[in-house]
Amino acid sequence: MEDQARMMSGLVGLSGLSQADVGDHDAVRKQHSLGQPQQDIGDILQQIMAITDESLDEAQARKHALNCHRMKPALFSVLCEIKEKTVLSIRGIQDEDPPDPQIMRLDNMLLAEGVSGPEKGGASAAAAAAAAAAGGSPNDGSIEHSDYRAKLAQIRQIYHSELEKYEQACSEFTNHVMNLLREQSRTRPISPKEIERMVGIIHRKFSSIQMQLKQSTCEAVMILRSRFLDARRKRRNFNKQATEVLNEYFYSHLSNPYPSEEAKEELAKKCAITVSQVSNWFGNKRIRYKKNIGKFQEEANLYAVKTAVDAASVSSQASQANSPATPNSGGYPAPCYTPDGRL
DNA sequence: TTAGATGATTGCCG
DNA sequence: CGGCAATCATCTAA
Numbered sequence: 001m002e003d004q005a006r007m008m009s010g011l012v013g014l015s016g017l018s019q020a021d022v023g024d025h026d027a028v029r030k031q032h033s034l035g036q037p038q039q040d041i042g043d044i045l046q047q048i049m050a051i052t053d054e055s056l057d058e059a060q061a062r063k064h065a066l067n068c069h070r071m072k073p074a075l076f077s078v079l080c081e082i083k084e085k086t087v088l089s090i091r092g093i094q095d096e097d098p099p100d101p102q103i104m105r106l107d108n109m110l111l112a113e114g115v116s117g118p119e120k121g122g123a124s125a126a127a128a129a130a131a132a133a134a135g136g137s138p139n140d141g142s143i144e145h146s147d148y149r150a151k152l153a154q155i156r157q158i159y160h161s162e163l164e165k166y167e168q169a170c171s172e173f174t175n176h177v178m179n180l181l182r183e184q185s186r187t188r189p190i191s192p193k194e195i196e197r198m199v200g201i202i203h204r205k206f207s208s209i210q211m212q213l214k215q216s217t218c219e220a221v222m223i224l225r226s227r228f229l230d231a232r233r234k235r236r237n238f239n240k241q242a243t244e245v246l247n248e249y250f251y252s253h254l255s256n257p258y259p260s261e262e263a264k265e266e267l268a269k270k271c272a273i274t275v276s277q278v279s280n281w282f283g284n285k286r287i288r289y290k291k292n293i294g295k296f297q298e299e300a301n302l303y304a305v306k307t308a309v310d311a312a313s314v315s316s317q318a319s320q321a322n323s324p325a326t327p328n329s330g331g332y333p334a335p336c337y338t339p340d341g342r343l
Numbered sequence: 344t345t346a347g348a349t350g351a352t353t354g355c356c357g
Numbered sequence: 358c359g360g361c362a363a364t365c366a367t368c369t370a371a
Contacts, residue, residue, distance in 0.1 A: 235368070281350075
């Protein structure tokens with residue numbers, strides 16, 4: 001009966017019940033002041049429970065006494081064993097997961113984009129070079145290039161500072177928990193193995209947070225890339241001189257406006273654009289000219305005259321007869337190109 | 344703000 | 358693979 005009362009009083013601190021609800025306070029006090037704990041486990045438990053009822057100094061003294069008790073290590077290991085067999089064994093199984101393939105994928109991508117790799121790495125330079133090669137005149141290209149690099153550097157900086165913050169928070173928290181558990185292991189059955197396991201759990205939690213960071217960084221990089229590498233979004237009209245050169249070629253080869261590979265290269269060099277841009281231009285030009293020859297008539301005449309004048313000036317023979325109003329009179333190919341008229 | 348111009352892309356064909 | 362046709366996305370002049 002007395003034992004029961006002791007146990008009940010011990011529970012008071014934990015359950016929040018009032019002393020009046022569980023029994024005679026003075027009787028309990030008397031038990032506490034009995035001095036050295038008895039050798040049976042029930043007494044030790046009782047004392048552990050009773051700690052909550054005592055003042056801090058008293059509690060510390062009692063805690064120390066408990067720690068020094070010769071039964072303590074045995075009891076501790078038994079309780080740890082019991083705990084291990086029940087809760088932790090269940091948890092232990094699901095904790096053993098292999099390295100996440102998702103996070104490896106994200107890591108690889110960030111490395112490839114030059115975000116997580118070494119500063120100013122080759123990867124980012126390569127990506128920027130690809131951006132420059134993707135389109136636009138060299139001038140615009142270099143502007144986009146530096147803009148792209150700046151944005152990428154910004155993303156990289158945010159990524160690294162966030163990562164550092166997470167790592168710091170993780171290690172701080174881990175230390176805190178470890179200290180707490182070590183401290184509590186003096187009064188609770190917490191084995192080093194369990195502490196280790198807890199650290200593992202914390203690390204997993206933080207790495208899942210890190211994965212979110214990596215994921216959002218990847219997204220940001222993808223958006224950046226799509227914005228800068230999709231040339232359609234950053235289309236620049238060719239400069240006047242380039243258009244002039246291309247038109248000259250087109251109208252002076254109206255009967256067969258299909259420049260050879262060499263001619264394309266030549267034109268590309270003259271216009272400071274890529275060969276594929278030349279191809280695009282001719283493809284667009286042919287289709288649009290064909291669709292509406294009338295609309296291009298004036299332009300055709302203009303370039304016919306232009307070419308004629310150029311040729312005439314080379315032969316140092318004035319061609320006064322030619323004027324925009326009287327086109328196709330210089331012996332140059334008339335705008336006779338038709339869809340079927342491809343020679 | 345908007346219509347037309349224009350460079351790029353995509354899908355298909357021979 | 359080169360070219361055509363349709364279409365997209367952006368630029369530009371009015």
